[in-house]
Amino acid sequence: MPSVSxxxxxxxxxxxxxxxxxxxxxxxxxxRLTGTHVGCDTSQCGACVIHVNGEAVKACTMLAVQANNSxxxxxEGLANGDDxxxxxxxxxxxxxxxxxxxxxxxxxxxVALAKRNSAPSxxxxxxxxxxxxxxxxxxxxxxxxxxxxxxxxx
Amino acid sequence: xxxFKYQVASSAEDATSKINAxxxxxxxxxxxxxxxxxxxxxxxxxxxIDLSGASLTxxxxxxxxxxIGAMTTHDTVANxxxxxxxxxxxxxxxxxxxxxxxxxxxTIGGSIANNDPAADYPAAVLGLGATVITxxxxxxxxxxxxxxxxxxxxxxxxxxxxxxxxPLTASYVKFPNPASRYAIVGVFVAKTISGVRVAVTGxxxxxxxxxxxxxxxxxxxxxxxxxxxxxxxxxxNADIHASAEYRAHLVGVMARRAVAACE
Numbered sequence: 112m113p114s115v116s117x118x119x120x121x122x123x124x125x126x127x128x129x130x131x132x133x134x135x136x137x138x139x140x141x142x143r144l145t146g147t148h149v150g151c152d153t154s155q156c157g158a159c160v161i162h163v164n165g166e167a168v169k170a171c172t173m174l175a176v177q178a179n180n181s182x183x184x185x186x187e188g189l190a191n192g193d194d195x196x197x198x199x200x201x202x203x204x205x206x207x208x209x210x211x212x213x214x215x216x217x218x219x220x221x222v223a224l225a226k227r228n229s230a231p232s233x234x235x236x237x238x239x240x241x242x243x244x245x246x247x248x249x250x251x252x253x254x255x256x257x258x259x260x261x262x263x264x265x
Numbered sequence: 266x267x268x269f270k271y272q273v274a275s276s277a278e279d280a281t282s283k284i285n286a287x288x289x290x291x292x293x294x295x296x297x298x299x300x301x302x303x304x305x306x307x308x309x310x311x312x313x314i315d316l317s318g319a320s321l322t323x324x325x326x327x328x329x330x331x332x333i334g335a336m337t338t339h340d341t342v343a344n345x346x347x348x349x350x351x352x353x354x355x356x357x358x359x360x361x362x363x364x365x366x367x368x369x370x371x372t373i374g375g376s377i378a379n380n381d382p383a384a385d386y387p388a389a390v391l392g393l394g395a396t397v398i399t400x401x402x403x404x405x406x407x408x409x410x411x412x413x414x415x416x417x418x419x420x421x422x423x424x425x426x427x428x429x430x431x432p433l434t435a436s437y438v439k440f441p442n443p444a445s446r447y448a449i450v451g452v453f454v455a456k457t458i459s460g461v462r463v464a465v466t467g468x469x470x471x472x473x474x475x476x477x478x479x480x481x482x483x484x485x486x487x488x489x490x491x492x493x494x495x496x497x498x499x500x501x502n503a504d505i506h507a508s509a510e511y512r513a514h515l516v517g518v519m520a521r522r523a524v525a526a527c528e
Binding site: 113129131153154155157160166167169172174177223224239241242243 | 266267268269270271293296297300301303304313315317340363364365366367369370444445446
């Protein structure tokens with residue numbers, strides 16, 4: 112089996128994987144980082160969004176071997192110890208989650224957006240979150256959270 | 266997903282030799298279509314030859330041509346100053362594919378090699394009269410798309426880049442499926458020095474040129490010029506999202522909107 116090594120949340124990790132192992136499975140099953148969720152497994156829902164070399168990608172649609180030697184950030188890598196990341200804080204303050212299943216992906220997409228656009232409009236947030244689905248349909252507060260979080264990140 | 270052997274190609278030539286040495290190998294670009302297809306076990310390649318290390322990315326623009334490397338992502342094209350300046354319609358098209366995470370991985374080469382009937386990029390390649398450069402030859406956009414998921418590419422041929430001639434004006438308008446963002450119908454209209462071109466995606470088995478509309482727009486490049494031209498529904502796609510009749514209607518609407526956006 113091929114071996115892969117990558118940096119996840121600042122920590123160097125390595126492992127042996129089957130070629131067909133999805134990156135999300137390597138993160139959840141091998142690395143036991145279960146904050147990254149699998150919602151649909153068909154690239155639609157965005158619950159599995161992580162950052163690979165700083166870019167938001169769907170971890171269910173990338174092979175672990177494709178991430179060899181890359182820098183990965185998952186939802187677990189955002190907080191600084193007990194201090195939540197400003198985007199996480201904004202989701203808490205604005206009640207940006209109901210059941211919470213989509214939240215890790217929402218926050219990782221939101222952080223990627225905020226890095227490009229520090230003051231996104233409501234329309235820009237809604238457009239950027241096109242690939243993140245919330246089955247509780249709590250989009251209104253999610254959008255409010257993302258706008259507040261982006262401002263707080265500057 | 267069935268298992269396979271994974272290999273990284275160091276160049277387009279290396280990819281060709283690795284494909285030839287494999288049993289039933291497939292090239293892997295961004296994987297935004299191939300990996301989901303493999304997850305559903307609709308494809309079972311013996312080998313995946315990853316092109317990410319083959320130095321096929323990058324955009325160069327001259328006065329007459331915008332050249333986009335096959336492994337350039339949709340996000341890079343959407344945010345490229347060169348593309349936005351020379352062919353804004355192309356940057357806009359790339360920015361409307363899938364969603365942000367998909368655009369960060371999906372590539373122009375992967376999109377046109379796959380030739381999904383509802384993909385956006387084929388409309389730009391055909392609509393602008395682009396040339397597809399492989400590691401073997403140049404293929405005109407008019408000869409590249411052969412049918413549903415079928416192209417002029419040989420099994421072991423690798424797209425290196427796509428050269429888009431700069432049009433006088435161009436626009437792409439699509440009616441996206443609200444869930445997948447794939448085009449139910451998308452129309453690319455371009456006014457070029459060699460004439461007007463209208464390419465339609467999503468409506469048929471494969472992207473095609475609407476020649477009757479091109480003729481009407483050559484006489485009078487205005488939305489109203491298309492009021493009397495219609496597309497026959499014969500042979501158009503029909504599924505749960507839209508009937509053939511509705512798609513034929515949408516072609517006219519999208520074409521008029523695209524022409525209006527050109528003015």
